[in-house]
Amino acid sequence: TRSTRPQRLLGAVQKNATRGDPGSVIQAIDHYCRNKEWAMNVGDEKGCILDSVVSEVNPATVLELGTYCGYSTVRIARLLPPHAKLITLEFNPAVAAIARQVIAWAGLEDKVQLVEGASGDFIPRIKEQFGVKTFDLVFLDHWKEYYLPDTKLMEECGLLRKGSVLLADNVVCPGAPDYLEYVRSSPRYESRYFKSHLEYTKVEDGLEKSVFLG
Numbered sequence: 001t002r003s004t005r006p007q008r009l010l011g012a013v014q015k016n017a018t019r020g021d022p023g024s025v026i027q028a029i030d031h032y033c034r035n036k037e038w039a040m041n042v043g044d045e046k047g048c049i050l051d052s053v054v055s056e057v058n059p060a061t062v063l064e065l066g067t068y069c070g071y072s073t074v075r076i077a078r079l080l081p082p083h084a085k086l087i088t089l090e091f092n093p094a095v096a097a098i099a100r101q102v103i104a105w106a107g108l109e110d111k112v113q114l115v116e117g118a119s120g121d122f123i124p125r126i127k128e129q130f131g132v133k134t135f136d137l138v139f140l141d142h143w144k145e146y147y148l149p150d151t152k153l154m155e156e157c158g159l160l161r162k163g164s165v166l167l168a169d170n171v172v173c174p175g176a177p178d179y180l181e182y183v184r185s186s187p188r189y190e191s192r193y194f195k196s197h198l199e200y201t202k203v204e205d206g207l208e209k210s211v212f213l214g
């Protein structure tokens, strides 16, 4: 049977990237998705904005909602300090299996814990199951209609502290209008939009960075 897009993306990594070299994994994915076959990675342009936010926050604990093939997981994990932890959640087991191999090819498996499941079930269990108190950084890149309910759930579960940073992908395309309205109007967040483009295209998109004020 025909291979899947994630399988073909992994093939491009194994063919073109050097084991243990996260930069070459990032480059291999971007080259493949720009020249051969589009895929919904955060991409190189928004990826640079992601890099700058990760470097600024210098997080000890990171939550990523929406692993996909592990592109943004690799981008984030390669910048983390030695004992920092990144928990990433993927809904689709077949996609998660690809992401594990991409993360391993980059040599970053020790910094990353990939969990399979749905955010609504997973978020209330994080404290108890993963021994995490609060997250310094959350990267939202899963179902766009889940951004708002999951943010409220993280608040309710006490997973955010004064200064926690939420960074949301795709707030313009596909869009997360209710989430944007919430973080931009709530007195509990200081929000800023980083204008960019939908990965590998000229279509407008951007990242919304929102600092939780407690």
Ligand SMILES: O=C(NCCCCCn1ccc2cnccc21)c1cc(-c2ccc(F)cc2)cc(O)c1O
Pocket (backbone or CB within 6 Å): 040, 041, 042, 065, 066, 067, 068, 089, 090, 091, 092, 117, 118, 119, 120, 141, 142, 143, 144, 146, 169, 170, 173, 174, 198, 199
């Ligand atoms: O849909 C997107 N991502 C989400 C994929 C599914 C996530 C499923 N999932 C993972 C963890 C998890 C936990 N709980 C519940 C569900 C969960 C996405 C789409 C586009 C896009 C597509 C077509 C187009 F024409 C323009 C733009 C671009 C992006 O950058 C995207 O990120």
Ligand SMILES: [Mg+2]
Pocket (backbone or CB within 6 Å): 040, 041, 042, 141, 169, 170
């Ligand atoms: Mg995205």
